[in-house]
Amino acid sequence: MSHQFPILEWPILAGLVVGAMMIAMPANADALKDEIAPTGKLRVAIAISPAGGAFWSTKTESGSYAGVPVDLGKAMAEQLGVPVEYVAHNNSGQIVDAVSKGTWDVTFLPKDPEREARMSFGPIYEVADATYIVKPGSAVTNFATLDQPGIRIAAVNNTTTMRGAIAHLKNAKVTGYQTYDEIEGLLKKGEIDAFALSRDQLNAMSKKIPGTRVLDETFKQTVTAVAVPPNHPQALAFAVKFLTEAISNGTLRKAYDNNGLKDSPIRTQTK
Secondary structure (H helix, E strand, C coil), X not given: CCCCCCCCHHHHHHHXXXXXXXXXXXXXXXXXXXXXXXXXCEEEEXXXXXCCCCCCEEECCCCCEECHHHHHHHHHHHHHCCCEXXXXXXXXXXXHHHHHHCCCCXXXXXXXXXHHCCCEEEEEEEEEEEEEXXXXXXXXXXXXXXXXXXXEEEEECCCHHHHHHHHHCCCCEEEEECCHHHHHHHXXXXXXXXXXXXXHHHHHHHHHCCCCEECCCCCEEEEEEEEECCCCHHHHHHHHHHHHHHHHHCHHHHHHHHCCCCCCCCCCECC
16 A cells, blocks of 8 residues: 655655755765866966967967867856866976876866876867978978988977877987977077977968978877866866767857867867
């Protein structure tokens, strides 16, 4: 014989259920915020270059920042209901080195096995081809003529592209520099023979430096993904959910379009 509650008890029971949900939900939300935004702000680590792009951001004349990671970080902070704060670096290697210092909460950067050992990655939202740009007047036309003794190759220090270039080239010397700007200056002066970076960045650079040429071949593909510090399971789960939805609901496409990438297809990977 089944029990039935008197009709007058249902409002009381409903109130208890709703009350329990209201207690549980803020507790879960607070736990997430404590882990992903312990300072009360979502601190988004970004790297600065003049060209911007899907990974790189730029500093505007007003002193603020623009870029795909900037837009994604802002949207993520809005979902969390906290302010956003951007933590600028010269390159992705500096972002990785800062992970142990606790100075940022989330980032969007190229990943490789070395970095996967130091932080937790979510979905990939960009796949970029890496190649080289050669200095004005260079006789280099392909990888074979580039990879020769005495050829000086620049790369942004401690990046996935630098590690890829070192693995790719057997004879040319690869040297790391801290900033994109420094390397651009060396290329203009002819003090380096080539610069290794993603093709979209180098295509933008070639328009600024007459006589330079971007090689047609590709030596590696760089994948860019959302990442959080290690041992932050709630932060990682939120970042995975956020970026998965951003890819499917148009948030990522809008970020591309807002940052000069209207003609760039979104290239993702499941792993």
